[in-house]
Amino acid sequence: MDKKNSSMGRNNILKKVLFYCGNFIIGIIFVSPLLWMVCASLKPEAEIFANMNSIRTFIPTHASLNNYIEVFTRLNILNVLKNTFLYIALILIGDLFLNSLCGYALAKFDFKGKGLVLNLVIALMVLPMEAIMLPLYIEMSQLNWVNTLQALVIPFIPKCFSIYMFRQFFSDVPDELLEAASIDGSGRIRTFFSIVMPISKTVYATVFILDFVAHWNDFMWPFLVMTGEGKRTIQLAVQVFFGTQPVHYSAIMAALVISAIPMILMFIFMQKYYVEGIASSGIKG
Amino acid sequence: MVKSKAIKKQSESVAAAAFVGPAFVLLIAFLLVPMIYTVYFSVFRYQIMRPNDITFINIENYVKLFKDPDFWHAFRNTLYFTIVVVPVQSALALALALLVASKTRGVAFFRTMYFAPQLTSMVVISILWTILYNSNPSTGLINSLLTSLGMESINFLSNPRTAMNSIIFMSAWQGAGYQMMIFIAGLQAIPSSHYEAASVDGANSFQKLIYITLPGLKSTIKYVIMITMIQAMKLFTQPYVMTKGGPQNATKTLVYYIYTEGFQEGNFGYACSAAAVFFVIVVTMSLVMKRLTTTKE
Numbered sequence: 001m002d003k004k005n006s007s008m009g010r011n012n013i014l015k016k017v018l019f020y021c022g023n024f025i026i027g028i029i030f031v032s033p034l035l036w037m038v039c040a041s042l043k044p045e046a047e048i049f050a051n052m053n054s055i056r057t058f059i060p061t062h063a064s065l066n067n068y069i070e071v072f073t074r075l076n077i078l079n080v081l082k083n084t085f086l087y088i089a090l091i092l093i094g095d096l097f098l099n100s101l102c103g104y105a106l107a108k109f110d111f112k113g114k115g116l117v118l119n120l121v122i123a124l125m126v127l128p129m130e131a132i133m134l135p136l137y138i139e140m141s142q143l144n145w146v147n148t149l150q151a152l153v154i155p156f157i158p159k160c161f162s163i164y165m166f167r168q169f170f171s172d173v174p175d176e177l178l179e180a181a182s183i184d185g186s187g188r189i190r191t192f193f194s195i196v197m198p199i200s201k202t203v204y205a206t207v208f209i210l211d212f213v214a215h216w217n218d219f220m221w222p223f224l225v226m227t228g229e230g231k232r233t234i235q236l237a238v239q240v241f242f243g244t245q246p247v248h249y250s251a252i253m254a255a256l257v258i259s260a261i262p263m264i265l266m267f268i269f270m271q272k273y274y275v276e277g278i279a280s281s282g283i284k285g
Numbered sequence: 286m287v288k289s290k291a292i293k294k295q296s297e298s299v300a301a302a303a304f305v306g307p308a309f310v311l312l313i314a315f316l317l318v319p320m321i322y323t324v325y326f327s328v329f330r331y332q333i334m335r336p337n338d339i340t341f342i343n344i345e346n347y348v349k350l351f352k353d354p355d356f357w358h359a360f361r362n363t364l365y366f367t368i369v370v371v372p373v374q375s376a377l378a379l380a381l382a383l384l385v386a387s388k389t390r391g392v393a394f395f396r397t398m399y400f401a402p403q404l405t406s407m408v409v410i411s412i413l414w415t416i417l418y419n420s421n422p423s424t425g426l427i428n429s430l431l432t433s434l435g436m437e438s439i440n441f442l443s444n445p446r447t448a449m450n451s452i453i454f455m456s457a458w459q460g461a462g463y464q465m466m467i468f469i470a471g472l473q474a475i476p477s478s479h480y481e482a483a484s485v486d487g488a489n490s491f492q493k494l495i496y497i498t499l500p501g502l503k504s505t506i507k508y509v510i511m512i513t514m515i516q517a518m519k520l521f522t523q524p525y526v527m528t529k530g531g532p533q534n535a536t537k538t539l540v541y542y543i544y545t546e547g548f549q550e551g552n553f554g555y556a557c558s559a560a561a562v563f564f565v566i567v568v569t570m571s572l573v574m575k576r577l578t579t580t581k582e
Binding site (some may be wrong): 099235 | 401526563571
């Protein structure tokens with residue numbers, strides 16, 4: 001018995017060592033492009049390409065924040081970040097508010113045309129933005145919204161996927177709870193805001209993080225409708241900076257790192273909901 | 286009683302209108318109407334420079350589209366990208382998921398490592414890899430590695446034969462972390478009793494993978510393939526940032542084609558016909574995949 005235990009123990013230790021070492025090596029190779037990006041962003045321009053064939057390319061020996069300062073002076077990054085956060089915040093407010101109301105009604109109310117609305121939501125879920133971008137652009141220009149915040153925000157408030165997620169979640173809210181509230185004299189709107197919303201933080205958090213990520217990565221649509229220089233969003237600004245003279249790779253790397261920071265922060269604080277959101281879409285899908 | 290029920294029903298309809306209305310109106314205005322207009326404009330000659338000269342030309346745009354070698358080129362490129370990136374990226378994601386599916390201490394750290402490329406946007410990754418792929422070994426990290434290993438340097442992005450593959454490699458690396466998370470959830474849903482029973486029967490790790498893990502992941506694999514495929518069909522950002530569709534149109538995709546025809550050339554009606562074809566392809570693909578994923582369970 002003792003003997004068996006110790007041999008099993010040795011086996012387990014070997015397994016653990018393999019697990020940690022293997023994952024560490026593979027993981028380092030996997031993230032090495034990102035490590036190189038961060039290192040290069042801390043190096044003087046001349047040093048980035050100085051030791052390409054040695055491990056020193058991953059070590060910033062003369063680390064400084066000069067490249068970051070260059071980005072701040074040349075790119076007006078604060079304005080870019082402000083533009084980006086503003087438009088994403090507006091989309092998210094509209095998205096969480098209107099789509100959750102819609103999802104709630106589809107889950108809990110009985111009304112004429114419910115099936116039609118639900119089918120439309122499911123059908124439009126597969127509609128790729130790229131297939132409608134031309135007429136959508138014409139719509140924007142007819143509304144005189146090109147180069148305004150409206151063009152970035154309003155078309156992206158209605159989201160079939162959000163409506164669907166909310167509907168799925170609200171379907172599981174027990175009817176008894178809602179009936180009890182209505183017996184207590186609470187109207188439908190009040191029931192929704194004071195009873196349903198507070199117990200549904202998970203679904204709000206999930207939709208929030210999934211949509212934040214999606215819009216933080218937005219490139220094509222802002223690229224089409226936000227051509228004014230002072231109105232650029234983060235991805236656009238970074239892309240333009242990549243082609244702007246003088247091309248300093250060190251500064252470009254710093255800009256790339258800056259543009260990733262909000263996502264990293266979001267991941268740290270909302271990891272649980274983000275990962276669950278990704279995973280649950282897979283199980284239910 | 287009957288009366289109060291009728292009143293209740295009526296008030297429910299009013300509430301429903303208030304709840305559904307705003308989202309529904311926006312949905313119609315900014316999704317359904319543009320969709321209809323894509324199809325509508327596709328049978329018109331409509332150039333952005335001449336907005337007062339819009340003429341009905343029946344299926345002429347489609348005839349021209351199907352005769353345009355550039356369109357077929359873009360179609361082939363998109364299909365090639367999709368057919369290669371989907372299995373590569375899904376297999377990579379599955380392999381990573383198997384590495385970090387266990388509930389060992391510290392596993393979250395490794396998961397985060399493999400997920401890290403997802404935390405940077407496609408634009409950022411495309412810029413970074415344009416520099417990494419640089420054909421000069423003294424400025425391109427990958428070529429410097431290749432030459433120090435005694436290999437020839439490769440013109441990754443400037444050779445039409447390697448450009449698309451380079452984009453595929455990078456895209457699979459960037460995207461795998463996302464699918465990995467889905468696979469991890471799928472792996473955790475497989476009951477551990479299955480593995481224990483197999484151990485009792487003397488199955489080794491490889492046999493467990495083939496006979497328990499893969500069958501248990503069947504629906505997850507199908508789902509991952511479906512979402513990766515639809516995403517792959519929309520390829521635009523990487524070629525736009527890295528190669529501008531070149532060299533020699535080797536990385537020009539369908540969405541890129543729609544963009545160039547519509548927004549650069551101003552052939553709006555014509556671009557709409559390409560967009561409509563693109564839409565039909567994507568919807569057909571997702572319907573076929575949906576059929577495959579639901580009937581076999």
